[in-house]
Amino acid sequence: MSHIVEQGGAARAAAHGWIGWLAVLGFILTIPLSNWVVMNVGVVCDPHGPCLIPVWPGIMSPSAVLVAGLALVLRDAVHEYLGGRWALYAIVIGAGLSGVFSEPSLVAASVAAFLFSEFADFCVYTPLRRRHRIMGVLLSGLAGSVVDSCIFLSLAFGSLEYVGGQVIGKFWVSLAVSALLVVCRRLRQQTGIPAAG
Numbered sequence: 001m002s003h004i005v006e007q008g009g010a011a012r013a014a015a016h017g018w019i020g021w022l023a024v025l026g027f028i029l030t031i032p033l034s035n036w037v038v039m040n041v042g043v044v045c046d047p048h049g050p051c052l053i054p055v056w057p058g059i060m061s062p063s064a065v066l067v068a069g070l071a072l073v074l075r076d077a078v079h080e081y082l083g084g085r086w087a088l089y090a091i092v093i094g095a096g097l098s099g100v101f102s103e104p105s106l107v108a109a110s111v112a113a114f115l116f117s118e119f120a121d122f123c124v125y126t127p128l129r130r131r132h133r134i135m136g137v138l139l140s141g142l143a144g145s146v147v148d149s150c151i152f153l154s155l156a157f158g159s160l161e162y163v164g165g166q167v168i169g170k171f172w173v174s175l176a177v178s179a180l181l182v183v184c185r186r187l188r189q190q191t192g193i194p195a196a197g
Helices: 002-040 065-082 084-101 104-128 133-157 163-191
Strands: 051-056 059-062
Touching: 002 051, 002 065, 002 084, 002 104, 051 065, 051 163, 059 163, 065 084, 065 104, 065 133, 065 163, 084 104, 104 133, 133 163
Parallel strands: none
Antiparallel strands: 051 059
8 A cells, every 4th residue: 555655756746847847838938039029029019128018908028028027927837847947047048048049139238128127027936936925926937027017128129118017917927827737736736645845
């Protein structure tokens, strides 16, 4: 009987690891996607600025806001399933890839915004994750989105005109994924999979 329990625990731990590695992959893939979307996808595309999408009645945001919001949440998932060390590794790798995949005119803005926003997200999420995981995702996503928006928009386009829209759009993504995390957390509790350290 104990042998069966041990096998079940090993299977859950393996599934736990795969979820973490899928989060790393998703996090890394959001980097080139975000840099492409901001210049090519939107309801309005200014040749001298970002493509825009509506995020609230009368409020527009650069279109990559949804991808950037997803990146912040995926970083939290990496932390959750693989631990803080891998979350930091993912941030550093992501910053490097952000420079590689950015439009030449956006390299500095993209790398700086990515690096500082992900570290802001990490610093807020880390102390909250043990007791208030869902609140940690929301608040860290908010912190990361404000930092990301201010740095990227000011460096890339010389304007903070769309900061409000950026923060709102990223908040919607954080809210949606937080709801998904509530479901995942309940499933994990039912199967006995522990959180990463």
